Amino acid sequence: MTTAATAVAVAATGGWFAWRRPGGATPAAAGVPTTTAKVTKIDLSNSTLVSGALGYRGDYTIVPRGEGGTLTALPDPGKVINRNEPVYEVDNKPVRLFYADRPAFRPFAAGMTAGPDVRALEENLKALGYLSTADATFSSATTTAIKRWQRATGQTINGRIDPGEVIFQPGPIRINTVTGKVGSDLHPGEPLLTATSTTAVVTITVPAGQTYLVHAGDTVTVTLPDQRKVTGKVLYLSPVADQAQQDNGRDGQVTVPGIVTLDDPQVGSNLDRAPVQVAITAATVTGVLAVPVTALVALAGGGYGVYKRNGAQRTLLGVTTGLFSDTMVEVRGDGLQEGDDVEVPSS
Known part of the structure; x- marks a missing residue:
């Protein structure tokens, strides 16, 4: 999921709404069960998940x-x-x-x-x-x-x-x-x-609407049928789309085929044609401050903030968001540091 798309999703469904400006202490919201999560310093990756099948390079x-x-x-x-x-x-x-x-x-x-x-x-x-x-x-x-x-x-x-x-x-x-x-x-x-050849590769199928997220050279993590995870790279993404035909004769999803090479080309040599899941990493940041996506609140003047908790004190801080992963988001803002508690929904 892209950063912009994730931000929209958070604002619409998964985050908090704080129609006020950041900077001051605010009383706890009534009737909203909350808990806290730590601000952590971690590495984040933005990944796109597609389906694939093991095979061999060359015919x-x-x-x-x-x-x-x-x-x-x-x-x-x-x-x-x-x-x-x-x-x-x-x-x-x-x-x-x-x-x-x-x-x-x-x-x-x-x-x-x-x-x-x-x-x-x-x-x-x-x-x-x-x-x-x-x-x-x-x-x-x-x-x-x-x-x-x-x-x-x-x-x-x-x-x-x-x-x-x-x-x-x-x-x-x-x-x-x-x-x-x-x-x-x-x-x-x-x-x-x-x-x-004896070199194992993965043939991937990318929905046509997501091809802008996938590029030659992107790193990938392939989950094998036995749940082992192996790494590789996108070698090639076709410029030509395919449209599947459903059993009822109607046109199916439009997809674009591609090839992924594995860093260990022998790792899947006994799993020919096995289905796999491929997480394609489009961007990575290292050593950044991050909070759960659900900690974000939408601000009245635009942008996002988080509620910093210090005991009973609850302070709304404006933040600049960076890379989103599935559950975490990179944040930058004054008054926020590693180890701080931020407010999140309890469920």
Whole structure:
């Protein structure tokens, strides 16, 4: 809720009405049950609560290459596959995962021209400990590194890698769907698997009327289904709104989708598609004086005040309000300090 909106709500429903000017002692109001609360020095945050769902960043389609064969092994949905691990097998030969931002499109062998695909291959061989340096040129050191890799993984040692012997993806993958079947023929060029990254994210749904409260970079607190709270940031908010369709065919609420990244991207890795609540923090202040929102009273001349209590003495002090949270409000005013008692409704 914004500061202005909260102030209006307090004046209309939740606060006190003091149609007088601040500064003097006033008698206790008759017939209004009251108690007191302390003026505290705290950190306050202004948050917007939206719904979301856990998922994974990125969508990848694995399209096999090569000359075909028989599918002899396939991964199960949900399996995580890392560099150099088999993704699937053709004729009992594992097809292994290498990391790269683009797919391999030609055989790797001595005499090939330089290119970014060569650099990607060499960076993988280096990461696996088979090559000391990586560049974009296929050299004799590259051939030697391939042979070392082939020996270590039980392959035919020939110093070349043909299409279909490895697949390149941007990083570790988590298998989503499997369209092939063990024992069937492999059809190069046809999708075999779909996968995502292993980085958990939250897809949020923001009501269109609240998008002005949400910005890329805002910090968030995500409440998981087991009530754990984890932190993250708003990565992206779509410029395009969606309108849900209700079961009766009528148009539903207009919302805007967005993505939240988690500070610990593995924290929700076993909770795919689980619903979550996301509190998006738009503003934060630290070490400010604050009172319960219900301590505010509307002043006759405009603005707000609080009743400071000192035993039986009751003094109305004008205050300037700052950031509002769900239950507390930042206040500044002469004669008010940490530890003072202010009057609030008792219920």
